[in-house]
Amino acid sequence: MTTDHRAATGASHEQTVPGFGRVLIRPLDPAGDAEVVHGWVAEERSRFWGMVGHSRRQVQEIYEFVDSLTTHHAYLVLLDHSPVALLQTYRPEHDPLGGFYRVEPGDLGIHLLTAPAQGAPRPGHTSSLMAVLLGFLLADPAVHRIVAEPDTRNEKSIERLRRTGFEPGPEIDLPEKRARLFFLPRAAAGALRLRHGASGKADGADRPPG
Numbered sequence: 001m002t003t004d005h006r007a008a009t010g011a012s013h014e015q016t017v018p019g020f021g022r023v024l025i026r027p028l029d030p031a032g033d034a035e036v037v038h039g040w041v042a043e044e045r046s047r048f049w050g051m052v053g054h055s056r057r058q059v060q061e062i063y064e065f066v067d068s069l070t071t072h073h074a075y076l077v078l079l080d081h082s083p084v085a086l087l088q089t090y091r092p093e094h095d096p097l098g099g100f101y102r103v104e105p106g107d108l109g110i111h112l113l114t115a116p117a118q119g120a121p122r123p124g125h126t127s128s129l130m131a132v133l134l135g136f137l138l139a140d141p142a143v144h145r146i147v148a149e150p151d152t153r154n155e156k157s158i159e160r161l162r163r164t165g166f167e168p169g170p171e172i173d174l175p176e177k178r179a180r181l182f183f184l185p186r187a188a189a190g191a192l193r194l195r196h197g198a199s200g201k202a203d204g205a206d207r208p209p210g
Contacts, residue, residue, distance in 0.1 A: 013132075031064075034057075066088070085113060108140075108143045111148075138186060149172070165189070
């Protein structure tokens with residue numbers, strides 16, 4: 001079962017995937033979610049997120065700024081009511097990244113930070129979660145390609161993108177890092193969702209997630 005609605009503050013997506021659970025993707029509350037997000041970004045494993053050493057207040061202020069933008073959005077992802085990931089979307093043509101590669105119409109940039117693992121690993125967890133996230137991102141028919149630019153040293157993120165089906169692009173030198181571009185065309189993303197049983201369609205989508 002899938003329900004989807006758009007609100008003035010952003011998009012929310014709710015989907016139940018058999019054998020996986022109920023996933024809710026909702027706009028991040030900079031103040032209300034600051035404690036959870038700070039707990040994740042302060043860990044050494046999240047060093048590529050660039051907020052290790054930030055205070056809770058600094059993290060809140062960063063996401064208050066993101067919340068003030070119309071081209072960049074942050075979302076908290078919950079699985080069966082427990083936070084499991086932080087998703088950020090942005091329009092590359094309105095982001096510094098747009099000056100480092102040839103932006104195509106319909107490009108949507110993403111950043112994804114997953115929560116620390118709790119308990120025993122769940123087989124297929126990452127692929128099932130990614131399939132739901134892709135469904136959310138593709139709810140806007142104007143999105144033709146998803147773009148990611150992980151740090152070249154972030155081996156876990158790069159491996160996750162490769163497994164998901166992202167196509168590697170060139171390396172680029174951004175002001176804060178050397179990054180590898182990755183691209184996922186709409187058709188490839190749709191095929192992945194079908195393989196993982198997360199093909200529920202969104203209803204009433206009147207605002208793009210990015």
